[in-house]
Structure formats: structure tokens, C-alpha cells
Amino acid sequence: MKFTLGKVDNRRIILLGIGGAIIMLILFATEVLSPALDRLTVKRTSVENGFAQHGRLIKNVSVRDFVEREFANLGEGAFQNESDQITVSQFLRDVESLARQPNMTLLNMKPMPVKAKGQHKIYRVRLSAVGKLQDIVKFVSSLTNRKYITGLSSLSIRGVQGHGVVECAFSIWMVRLQPNSPQGVIRATTTGGKK
Amino acid sequence: MMKKISSSSRTKSQANDRKQSELIVCYSADSEVKIVHFNSKNNGGLATGMCSSSKEESIRFLKQFKKRTLILSLLPKSEYLLKIIEIPEVLPQEVHQMLLLETEANLPAEFGKPSISYRPIFCDRQGYQRYEVYISRNADLEKHVKHLEALGCNVDRIIPSAIAWRGILSNADHDLDMLVVNSQQQGFMEIVSVGQNEAVSIRTVHSKSQQGKKTWAHEEALAECIRSIVAQSSPESFPLTIGWIGKCCNIPIAGNSVTLKEIKLTYENMFDGEEDAGRGFSVNAAAFSLTTHCSTSLLNVVNLIPKTILDKRLQCTIRRNIVGGLVILFAALLLAYLANEIAIHRYDSILTGINRKVLAIKTNGEKIGRRIEQLEAIRAARSTRNDLYHLLGALHHATPSGISYSNVELNENRQLRFRGQAKSLALPFLLPQELEKERAFSGVVLKDAGQVKKSGGTITEFRIECTLKEI
Numbered sequence: 001m002k003f004t005l006g007k008v009d010n011r012r013i014i015l016l017g018i019g020g021a022i023i024m025l026i027l028f029a030t031e032v033l034s035p036a037l038d039r040l041t042v043k044r045t046s047v048e049n050g051f052a053q054h055g056r057l058i059k060n061v062s063v064r065d066f067v068e069r070e071f072a073n074l075g076e077g078a079f080q081n082e083s084d085q086i087t088v089s090q091f092l093r094d095v096e097s098l099a100r101q102p103n104m105t106l107l108n109m110k111p112m113p114v115k116a117k118g119q120h121k122i123y124r125v126r127l128s129a130v131g132k133l134q135d136i137v138k139f140v141s142s143l144t145n146r147k148y149i150t151g152l153s154s155l156s157i158r159g160v161q162g163h164g165v166v167e168c169a170f171s172i173w174m175v176r177l178q179p180n181s182p183q184g185v186i187r188a189t190t191t192g193g194k195k
Numbered sequence: 196m197m198k199k200i201s202s203s204s205r206t207k208s209q210a211n212d213r214k215q216s217e218l219i220v221c222y223s224a225d226s227e228v229k230i231v232h233f234n235s236k237n238n239g240g241l242a243t244g245m246c247s248s249s250k251e252e253s254i255r256f257l258k259q260f261k262k263r264t265l266i267l268s269l270l271p272k273s274e275y276l277l278k279i280i281e282i283p284e285v286l287p288q289e290v291h292q293m294l295l296l297e298t299e300a301n302l303p304a305e306f307g308k309p310s311i312s313y314r315p316i317f318c319d320r321q322g323y324q325r326y327e328v329y330i331s332r333n334a335d336l337e338k339h340v341k342h343l344e345a346l347g348c349n350v351d352r353i354i355p356s357a358i359a360w361r362g363i364l365s366n367a368d369h370d371l372d373m374l375v376v377n378s379q380q381q382g383f384m385e386i387v388s389v390g391q392n393e394a395v396s397i398r399t400v401h402s403k404s405q406q407g408k409k410t411w412a413h414e415e416a417l418a419e420c421i422r423s424i425v426a427q428s429s430p431e432s433f434p435l436t437i438g439w440i441g442k443c444c445n446i447p448i449a450g451n452s453v454t455l456k457e458i459k460l461t462y463e464n465m466f467d468g469e470e471d472a473g474r475g476f477s478v479n480a481a482a483f484s485l486t487t488h489c490s491t492s493l494l495n496v497v498n499l500i501p502k503t504i505l506d507k508r509l510q511c512t513i514r515r516n517i518v519g520g521l522v523i524l525f526a527a528l529l530l531a532y533l534a535n536e537i538a539i540h541r542y543d544s545i546l547t548g549i550n551r552k553v554l555a556i557k558t559n560g561e562k563i564g565r566r567i568e569q570l571e572a573i574r575a576a577r578s579t580r581n582d583l584y585h586l587l588g589a590l591h592h593a594t595p596s597g598i599s600y601s602n603v604e605l606n607e608n609r610q611l612r613f614r615g616q617a618k619s620l621a622l623p624f625l626l627p628q629e630l631e632k633e634r635a636f637s638g639v640v641l642k643d644a645g646q647v648k649k650s651g652g653t654i655t656e657f658r659i660e661c662t663l664k665e666i
Contacts, residue, residue: 014514021521028528036535043542050549057553057560060567064559067566078573119565120572137583144580151576152583157603170583171607175576177569 077147080121080176084114088123091148091174095125098142103165104131112171120177124153128169130160136168149175213491219257219266220482221348223339228253228346232260233482240487242479253347268343268350269481270499271378272385272399275331275355279316279394281323294328308333312497314358316393327394329355329499336501353499357395359481360387362488364395369438369458373424375417376477377441384413384441386420425452440480578665585666586611589635597622605663611636613659620646623657636661 060067080087088111099106112124129136136157144150155170216236222229230253231244247253257266278301282293290313298311310333318325336353343350356376364374364387377384387397400416421437428435434454443457458480485494586605590613594600600615617623623644630639644657 014517018517018521021525025521025525025528028525028532033528033532033535036532036539040535040539040542043539043546047542047546047549050546050553054549054553054556056564057556060560060563061556063567064563067563067570070570071566074573117572119569122572133587137587140583141581149573149576151579152605153579153607155583155603155605157600159599159601173576175572177573 074177075147078149078175078177079179084121084123087176088114088125091123092125094146094148095127095143098146099129099139101131101135101139104129104135104139107167116178120175123174123176124171125174126169126171128167130167131165133157133166136166140168140170143172151175214489215265215486215491215494217261217264218482218486219260219264220269220478220485221266221343221350222269222271222478222481223343223346223348228343228348229478230256230348231478231482232264233479233486235486240483242482244479247346250345250347257347265352265494266348266350267352267354267485267494268339268348269359269478270331270339270353270355271383272356272397273383274335274339275329275499277355277357277395277397278328278330279325280313280328281318281320281325284322284324290324290326294326298328298330302330306332310336310499310501312355312499314493314497318392325392325394327357329357329497331499333501333503336499337504340500340504350500352494354485354494354497355499356385356481357387357397358489358493358497359484360385360397361389361395362484363438363440363458363480364389365488369456370436371438371456372428372432372435373421374438374440374458376480377439377443378477384417386417388420388424421453440477581666582663585635586663589630589633593626593629593633593636595622595625595629598626609663609665611661611663613657613661615657615659617644617655617657620644620655623655623659626657626659630659630661635664635666637664638662 082090092109092111095109096106107128107130108126110126112126115122115124129139131139140152140155144152150172153171153173155168158167159165160167214235217232217234219230219232221231227246227248229244229246231242234241245252245256247256278298280294280297282290282297285293291311294313295309295311298309302309309330311328311330313326313328316325316327339353340350360374360376363369364371372388374387375384376387383399383401385397385399387395389395398416398420400413400420421435425433425435433452435452436454436456438456438458440458443455582605586603590600590603597618598615599617600613602612602614604612615623617626623641627639627641630636639659639661642658642660644655646653646655648654
């Protein structure tokens with residue numbers, strides 16, 4: 001069918017024109033304006049992140065002397081120089097040697113999976129012991145105040161009826177800093193895993 | 196050519212209907228158009244006029260006035276018919292249709308499609324309404340509008356000349372019985388009188404032949420008109436006053452039954468020069484009359500502009516608005532795009548600057564950040580290493596005699612649970628307040644306390660929950 005513009009009436013030409021213009025506007029909005037707005041959003045986010053990073057770095061730099069001083073005061077035991085297995089073994093040996101007391105018996109020691117958090121690792125051990133309360137307290141106190149950096153995460157003390165002793169189950173965690181680990185890498189390993 | 200005069204005229208306001216304070220009146224003759232702008236509010240009346248033969252000149256002249264000012268075209272009597280039609284009373288919205296039907300029935304078939312407008316007049320017949328109907332050919336009116344458009348005047352209304360002259364006749368200051376408007380330049384004069392029933396009688400008398408030569412027929416016709424009005428009038432009303440607009444000519448009537456009165460309007464000299472004064476005077480008088488004597492509603496009902504023209508204009512306006520809207524929308528989108536690009540460019544430059552700053556301190560800052568993180572971990576571990584010592588110390592200090600604990604639990608969220616026994620039921624209720632006094636505990640809640648039988652007697656057992664604070 002031959003189609004010429006001359007045969008189309010004025011109203012149709014106008015409608016076609018308006019339709020074409022609307023399509024062009026939609027195309028412009030979707031193909032040009034919308035991607036441009038997306039680019040703007042990306043740029044804005046980048047700028048905000050940049051400012052946040054800069055602020056964080058400035059804040060870090062401002063406390064540099066204090067951090068250096070604190071770091072210098074940390075003992076050798078704060079840093080991890082061996083593999084996870086060796087570190088855990090040494091720690092458990094130490095715990096066992098501390099637990100050798102006449103009125104206290106170490107019932108159980110169970111190392112938990114090692115958690116790597118940024119620039120440090122957390123070694124958890126669950127212990128259970130039975131003995132007189134003062135000996136247990138002495139044991140826990142000596143364990144948490146040695147060269148290792150340790151904390152007590154949970155405990156449960158139960159009196160054993162008729163013997164004047166208590167049964168204590170507790171969980172301690174040791175922090176070891178990683179002096180040369182890759183920046184910002186978070187890894188989760190277990191005691192059995194490779195470093 | 197553009198000439199301007201100012202004139203003041205006292206206008207009588209009729210409070211019951213609003214009048215246009217400002218009007219533009221056009222009158223097209225051959226290849227030129229006379230345009231008069233009349234503002235009744237300006238010092239009692241200011242008329243500005245011009246005679247233009249080009250579109251640009253007219254547009255330039257019209258541009259100086261408000262856009263909303265109505266532009267009227269004065270239709271000479273030679274281009275319309277005037278009939279008195281009586282119809283039964285109908286609803287106002289049906290009047291036009293009724294009159295059109297009545298008109299079409301009375302017109303010859305060769306007249307073509309008519310366009311009508313009307314004005315209600317007095318009717319003494321019960322249940323009927325009488326109208327003065329102005330009839331013109333649709334095709335002629337379209338041609339008239341197009342001719343004016345070609346000369347730069349887009350008229351809003353086409354007003355029959357009878358409406359303008361009736362205004363002057365009804366002016367009590369003049370006290371006229373008849374009005375003669377002599378448009379000498381166009382070679383005709385319009386003779387107007389108002390009958391007893393308010394109906395206007397208007398007649399065109401040509402003063403030039405078709406070849407453009409002056410004839411005496413017009414004077415005879417004028418005399419005939421005067422004789423007719425004299426015959427219809429009672430002797431008490433003599434002498435009759437005939438008002439005259441334009442150049443006066445000899446009236447071949449003897450006796451003192453008629454007096455002539457030249458209508459002196461203060462803006463008589465609107466057009467400079469004698470030739471122009473003659474040409475523009477009737478339009479000027481019409482503009483004055485339409486502004487001061489005709490209400491807006493009257494101008495609406497006597498409007499002869501054809502519906503086809505109005506439809507075309509409406510279409511044009513809609514088209515223009517749509518196209519304008521699309522253009523504005525496109526421009527807005529383009530503007531938004533440009534603004535977006537500028538913002539991106541700004542962000543780019545800010546990002547470059549901040550990246551440079553970050554790069555300068557990144558190595559040191561990140562190193563220190565890592566160490567801060569490590570110190571935080573150490574602090575967190577060290578803060579809990581004496582928890583057992585603090586817990587037991589606080590318990591020993593707070594617990595009254597008669598209470599013993601069988602189980603103490605501390606979880607990773609530092610929530611404490613105690614289970615114990617007391618010698619009496621009152622003691623466990625004393626315990627929470629004693630524990631609250633210790634700075635190691637907070638949120639102490641006695642979960643339950645009750646007596647149980649044991650070894651032939653009773654013992655009170657209780658459970659308490661609280662939080663171990665960081666010290």
C-alpha cells in the first residue's frame with residue numbers, strides 16, 4: 001500500500017508528531033537521563049565514601065602517638081608468631097600447668113574454632129574444673145593475668161553437695177595480634193586448618 | 196502611520212451590568228484597517244488610534260495594550276441584515292437555536308449558511324419574546340475575519356454597527372431622534388433610529404455609485420428617511436433632532452420640523468489631518484459607544500463571529516499548547532540532563548581532591564587504624580579478665596547471712612543467673628536491693644522464690660537475674 005504524507009489529514013499528522021515527540025521524550029528519559037542520574041548517584045556515593053575515609057584516616061593520624069605508645073607497651077605474648085595449632089597447644093599446656101593444684105582438678109579442656117577478626121585472632125577454650133572455690137578463683141585469676149591477653153567470656157559455678165567444693169565451667173578467650181597479616185582480610189580458620 | 200489623541204468623556208455607569216473599561220475596535224475597509232483603543236478609566240476616556248495597511252504595523256500597535264483587552268470588529272450595515280423576530284418564551288440556552296431556525300426558514304435558499312446574533316427587546320405580547328436579530332452570511336464573516344487576520348487583527352467579537360449607534364442614540368445628553376453616520380471615505384452613510392419598542396432601525400445609503408462617482412441618490416434616500424420619521428412622530432415632539440457623525444451634507448427638507456446636531460465627541464481629532472479625521476471618526480465614535488453603553492453580556496450575545504472560526508481557533512490553541520508543552524518538557528529534561536552533568540563534573544573534581552588528600556595519609560592512617568583495631572580487641576579481652584573476682588566479691592559483700600548459692604552462671608552477653616537457697620522466704624526478697632547497691636550489678640530481677648520440702652523440713656529456693664557491669 002502506497003502511503004504518502006499528503007493524503008494524511010492535518011489532525012493525523014499532528015497526532016503522529018505528538019506521538020513521535022512523546023516517544024522521543026521517553027527514549028531521552030530512559031536512555032540518556034536515567035543513566036546520567038545513575039552515574040550521579042554513583043559519584044555522590046563515591047564522594048561520601050571518600051569524605052568518610054578521609055575523616056577516619058585523619059582521626060587515626062591524630063591519635064598516632066598514643067597508639068604507638070600503647071603498642072610499644074604490649075608484651076611479646078600479644079603477638080602471634082606461630083601457627084594456630086602451636087599457639088593453641090602452648091596455651092593449653094600453660095593452662096594445664098596452672099591447674100596443677102592439690103585442691104583442684106581440671107576435668108576438661110576443649111579448644112574452640114579460631115576466629116580471625118581483621119588484624120587479630122581469637123582463641124577460645126572451654127574448661128571445667130572441680131575444687132574449692134578459692135582455688136578455682138586463684139586459678140582463673142592467674143590464668144587471666146599472665147603474659148597472654150585473655151578474657152573471661154562465660155562461666156558457671158555449681159556447688160557440689162556434701163564435699164565443700166564447687167564445679168566450675170568457664171570459657172576463656174585469648175587474643176593474638178597479627179603483625180604482618182594482609183590488610184583488611186578477614187579469615188575464619190579452625191585449629192585444624194592451615195594458616 | 197500611527198497617530199494618537201487623547202480625549203476625555205464622561206461615562207455614565209450602569210451598575211446592574213459590568214461594562215468593558217477597555218476595548219479595541221477594528222474596522223476594515225479595502226486594504227486597510229482602522230484600529231481604535233478606548234480606555235474609559237483613563238481620565239474619563241482616552242482613545243488611541245491608527246490606520247494600518249500592514250500586518251506588522253497593526254501588531255506593533257496592538258502590542259502596547261493589555262493582552263486580555265477585547266478586540267471587536269465593527270460590521271457595517273451593508274454586511275448584515277437586521278430583523279425583528281418574535282418567538283414563544285423558551286429557555287435562555289435555546290434562544291439562539293430557535294432564532295436560527297426561524298431565520299433560516301425566512302431566508303432564501305441562495306443566501307447560504309447564516310450566522311446570527313440577537314438582542315432582546317421589549318415585547319407586549321404575553322408568552323412571547325421579541326428579539327432584534329442580526330444575520331450575516333457565514334462565508335462572508337469568515338472572509339471578514341480572515342481579511343482582518345491578514346491585517347494583523349485577531350478579533351474576539353464581530354459587533355453589528357447597529358449596537359454601537361444605538362448606544363449613541365440612547366445617550367440622554369444628546370437627546371437624538373435619529374443618527375446619521377457618514378462614512379464618506381467608504382461612500383456610504385448609515386441612518387439609525389430607535390422605534391417605540393426599542394428596536395433599532397438602520398439603513399445604509401450609498402453616496403457613491405459602483406464606479407466610484409458621486410451620486411445624489413443618497414440625499415434623496417436620506418430625505419425619505421427623515422420624512423418617514425417625521426410622519427411617525429407626534430407634532431409635540433417637533434422639532435426632531437438629527438444627530439450627525441462625520442461630514443454633514445445638505446438635507447433637502449424645508450421647514451422647522453427638523454434640527455441638525457453635530458455629535459461633538461472630545462476625541463474628534465483622533466487622527467491627524469483632515470483626510471484621516473474623516474476616516475477614523477466613525478470607528479472612534481463606535482469605540483466610545485461600545486465601551487460606555489454596552490455591557491459585556493450584550494457584547495457576547497450580539498457577537499456574530501462564526502462557530503467555525505472559534506473552533507479553528509480552539510484547535511489552534513490546543514495544538515499550540517500541546518506543542519508548547521512538549522517543547523517545555525523537552526527543555527526541562529534537557530536542563531535536568533545538563534544540571535546532572537554539571538553535578539557529575541563537580542563531584543568528579545571533589546572526588547579528585549579528596550582522593551589526593553586520602554592518598555597522602557592513607558598508608559599511615561590505615562596502619563594506625565589497624566593498630567587501633569588491635570588495641571580495641573585487647574581492651575575488650577582485658578576488661579573481662581577480672582569478672583570472676585568482681586562477681587564473687589560483690590556477691591560476698593551483698594549476700595545477707597542465711598542465703599547460699601547453688602549455681603551461678605555468666606553468659607557471653609554478661610547476663611547473670613543465680614540460683615540459691617534461703618533460710619526464710621523473706622530473705623530472697625531482700626536480696627535484689629542488696630545486689631543493686633553493688634556497682635558490679637544492674638537490672639536485678641527476682642525471677643521466682645518459693646518453698647520446697649527437703650529432708651523433712653522446708654527450704655526456700657530462689658532465682659535471680661541481673662547484668663554484670665564492666666568495671
